[in-house]
Amino acid sequence: MANEFDEAMVLPPLPQVTEETRPFWDSCKEGALKLQRCSDCSEFRFPRSVACPACASMSYSWEPVSGNGTIFSFVTFRRLYHKAFASLLPYVVAVVELSEGPRLLTRLVGLKDDDTVKCGSPVSLRLETISDDLVLPLFELAGTHG
Amino acid sequence: MNTGLRDRYAIVGVGQSRLGEVEGSTALGLMMEASLEAMNDAGVQKSEIDGIICRGPDDMYGFHQQLGQLLGIDVGFSTTLDNGGASQILSIILAVSAIEAGLCNTVLCGYARDAWSRTHRSEEARMSQRASGAAVSPFARDIYSSETFGLFGAPAMHAFGAQRHMDLYGTTKDQLGAVAVAFREHANRNPLAQMHSKRLTLEDYRAGRPIVDPFNLYDCSLRTDAGGAVIVTSMERARDLRRAPVKIAGFGTHNNVSGWFHGENMVNTAAIQSSKKAYQMAGLGPKDIDAFEVYDCFTYMALVQLEDYGFCRKGEGGPFAESGALRLGGALPANTAGGQLSEGHAEGMLQIVEAVRQARHDYGPDRQVKDAEVVMVSGHGGNTVCHSSLVLKST
Ligand SMILES: [Zn+2]
Numbered sequence: 001m002a003n004e005f006d007e008a009m010v011l012p013p014l015p016q017v018t019e020e021t022r023p024f025w026d027s028c029k030e031g032a033l034k035l036q037r038c039s040d041c042s043e044f045r046f047p048r049s050v051a052c053p054a055c056a057s058m059s060y061s062w063e064p065v066s067g068n069g070t071i072f073s074f075v076t077f078r079r080l081y082h083k084a085f086a087s088l089l090p091y092v093v094a095v096v097e098l099s100e101g102p103r104l105l106t107r108l109v110g111l112k113d114d115d116t117v118k119c120g121s122p123v124s125l126r127l128e129t130i131s132d133d134l135v136l137p138l139f140e141l142a143g144t145h146g
Numbered sequence: 147m148n149t150g151l152r153d154r155y156a157i158v159g160v161g162q163s164r165l166g167e168v169e170g171s172t173a174l175g176l177m178m179e180a181s182l183e184a185m186n187d188a189g190v191q192k193s194e195i196d197g198i199i200c201r202g203p204d205d206m207y208g209f210h211q212q213l214g215q216l217l218g219i220d221v222g223f224s225t226t227l228d229n230g231g232a233s234q235i236l237s238i239i240l241a242v243s244a245i246e247a248g249l250c251n252t253v254l255c256g257y258a259r260d261a262w263s264r265t266h267r268s269e270e271a272r273m274s275q276r277a278s279g280a281a282v283s284p285f286a287r288d289i290y291s292s293e294t295f296g297l298f299g300a301p302a303m304h305a306f307g308a309q310r311h312m313d314l315y316g317t318t319k320d321q322l323g324a325v326a327v328a329f330r331e332h333a334n335r336n337p338l339a340q341m342h343s344k345r346l347t348l349e350d351y352r353a354g355r356p357i358v359d360p361f362n363l364y365d366c367s368l369r370t371d372a373g374g375a376v377i378v379t380s381m382e383r384a385r386d387l388r389r390a391p392v393k394i395a396g397f398g399t400h401n402n403v404s405g406w407f408h409g410e411n412m413v414n415t416a417a418i419q420s421s422k423k424a425y426q427m428a429g430l431g432p433k434d435i436d437a438f439e440v441y442d443c444f445t446y447m448a449l450v451q452l453e454d455y456g457f458c459r460k461g462e463g464g465p466f467a468e469s470g471a472l473r474l475g476g477a478l479p480a481n482t483a484g485g486q487l488s489e490g491h492a493e494g495m496l497q498i499v500e501a502v503r504q505a506r507h508d509y510g511p512d513r514q515v516k517d518a519e520v521v522m523v524s525g526h527g528g529n530t531v532c533h534s535s536l537v538l539k540s541t
Contacts, residue, residue, distance in 0.1 A: 012286075012293060013286045073309050075358050077302070077358050082296070103408075105297060106295055119309065119310050119313035
């Protein structure tokens with residue numbers, strides 16, 4: 001399947017998938033982002049941890065999230081640090097706060113020249129297939145898809 | 147807060163190594179240069195040093211042990227610190243604590259790096275090397291898999307804070323530029339500064355090479371080979387030494403180790419709690435500070451600390467910087483030797499050295515903050531969340 005890194009013919013640095021993070025990356029491949037959710041206080045959390053940062057409980061399950069959120073902050077890369085991103089410059093990397101609470105680091109896709117990105121802008125999840133083994137949880141400004 | 151420590155300890159000597167692009171230098175060699183100069187400045191023999199607290203490049207294990215070996219001394223207390231740019235003031239806090247505990251009497255505190263020499267190439271060359279993929283790990287290394295999403299380098303992490311501050315408070319690029327321009331003017335007066343001979347106007351700043359918005363080249367600190375060192379001892383012992391001691395009036399530290407992305411840590415930094423402790427110990431407030439040697443890894447980090455140290459209200463760091471307050475002769479002269487943006491980046495160690503020199507009135511009228519008695523120093527780092535503060539006072 002064609003993706004935005006085809007032109008560069010090189011992939012970005014890959015996530016280190018471990019037993020702790022595999023459910024996160026697998027959920028992206030399965031088409032519905034899942035995060036850890038505390039079985040005791042019901043809080044969602046990210047990054048992954050063996051214990052809940054709210055109540056320290058070690059019981060949790062991987063639960064789907066809505067994929068809706070807002071931009072907490074963002075930066076726009078204008079210099080190339082890695083050739084996989086050459087055709088994407090300038091590109092926006094954002095911290096997105098999901099409506100469930102956790103903040104993810106991600107990249108914005110589907111931006112048009114006249115789009116305005118601000119802290120607080122609503123965004124929604126767009127799962128992007130990078131390779132057979134990797135689907136990334138990227139985000140787009142809410143209401144811009146299709 | 148133990149206010150009983152106020153004014154009981156002192157910095158009695160300072161030193162710095164050659165600075166800038168010091169071809170062929172090593173961190174340990176630069177650390178030795180700075181250490182020997184500090185001991186000479188204080189009039190302290192190496193046999194009198196019985197504590198070493200220092201920091202070097204992240205990949206050098208036991209930096210304090212290597213320094214001790216080169217000095218050929220055994221000490222009662224020694225360690226290498228790991229709190230990023232907050233470590234250098236922390237070394238002084240730890241020195242006072244160790245002396246107070248009776249573990250040692252005279253402590254060498256220092257930091258050195260060979261950031262330019264070890265790459266031996268310009269930022270431009272380094273970036274093009276990364277862009278070709280040559281120097282980048284095939285795997286994203288942090289807990290957020292940052293590189294997978296295209297996030298590279300320290301500038302971007304700090305730029306998140308700058309962007310949020312701009313959106314919340316209306317801070318402008320020109321206000322960030324006012325920080326860069328003020329510190330550059332100070333470097334132009336400092337013959338040892340890396341940017342001594344390079345002027346920077348606001349127009350130059352605006353035309354800076356884009357890096358990662360909202361930062362351009364001039365928002366980012368320098369790649370420097372440098373070492374700095376100070377000698378800490380009790381006021382009692384300080385009285386017998388060569389130079390007028392500079393009193394340690396107070397210190398503080400705080401660490402938002404919940405992370406840069408957590409809460410409002412990007413715009414309310416750990417400097418808030420750290421400075422509060424330092425003011426309390428010193429029995430002083432923002433109005434008593436004559437000069438501010440502020441940790442400026444990026445323009446924004448200096449700007450936000452103006453608020454977090456109480457020199458202006460939250461959100462008003464931009465207008466405060468733009469007012470010219472940070473210039474020599476301004477309301478709050480800051481980074482009077484040029485700072486990490488223009489003197490050289492030694493993770494805050496050179497800020498401590500400069501604060502001591504200002505408090506001792508070492509300079510002529512072109513560089514001396516007039517009647518400076520109380521100087522605040524800040525240190526910030528360790529993934530942008532760790533902070534330490536130091537109040538120094540003339541004797
Ligand atoms: Zn919980």
